[in-house]
Amino acid sequence: QVQLQESGPGLVRPSETLSLTCIVSGGSISSYYWSWIRQPPGKGLEWIGYIYYSGSTNYNPSLKSRLTISVDTSKNQLSLKLRSVTAADTAMYYCARVTTLTYGEYFHLWGQGTLVTVSS
Amino acid sequence: DIQMTQSPSSLSASVGDRVTITCRASQIISTYLNWYQQKPGKAPKLLIYSASTLQSGVPSRFSGSGSGTDFTLTIRSLQPEDFATYYCQQSYSSPRTFGQGSKVEI
Numbered sequence: 001q002v003q004l005q006e007s008g009p010g011l012v013r014p015s016e017t018l019s020l021t022c023i024v025s026g027g028s029i030s031s032y033y034w035s036w037i038r039q040p041p042g043k044g045l046e047w048i049g050y051i052y053y054s055g056s057t058n059y060n061p062s063l064k065s066r067l068t069i070s071v072d073t074s075k076n077q078l079s080l081k082l083r084s085v086t087a088a089d090t091a092m093y094y095c096a097r098v099t100t101l102t103y104g105e106y107f108h109l110w111g112q113g114t115l116v117t118v119s120s
Numbered sequence: 121d122i123q124m125t126q127s128p129s130s131l132s133a134s135v136g137d138r139v140t141i142t143c144r145a146s147q148i149i150s151t152y153l154n155w156y157q158q159k160p161g162k163a164p165k166l167l168i169y170s171a172s173t174l175q176s177g178v179p180s181r182f183s184g185s186g187s188g189t190d191f192t193l194t195i196r197s198l199q200p201e202d203f204a205t206y207y208c209q210q211s212y213s214s215p216r217t218f219g220q221g222s223k224v225e226i
Contacts, residue, residue, distance in 0.1 A: 045156075045164065045207055047216040060215040094163055104152040104170055104211040110163035 002027035004111035018082040022095030029076045033098035038091040085118045126219035139195040141222045143208035151187045152212035159204045
């Protein structure tokens, strides 16, 4: 079955760029929307943004100025880059496959998440 | 942004109890409402989508209802594995937003 696996550096210095990858296995990245969602320690969930396999994106306005989400269909993976990070960006970062409906959509398949800590 | 407000934020319950969690949207979202369950150290798991459709494989003791701005997640007879945090999420407009979570404790 389809599995998602996030990976990243774990620790990022303030003001630097956070870079994460989500590898999709057991199925194709094509024909789906993919999303990044994060969760600060002990807190709730925050939607970061979407990417369609074709490359079109939709970002959370609160992060848009610092955010780039991309997809590499040849590697069956998606990536996230968040620039100029601060301690407020410390969180568990999840990638998820989106199932779209005629009305609405939902986050169907989730990776296990990767914890990113922003600290000097 | 659409604000999603859940109540209660936490509750204590016993095995066999009927549990109800409510979610209120700051504007009308029709039935563009999903529910997720999250256990400690795990990713969220989809329970219900489109306000009332049970995801495949989810036990029938879970049910969802509502439309417009007010929604409910009900667990008919709480089981030990149901102790977790539950989140609602709207897919009506961007940015997608989640409720703050409702923790169900023993």
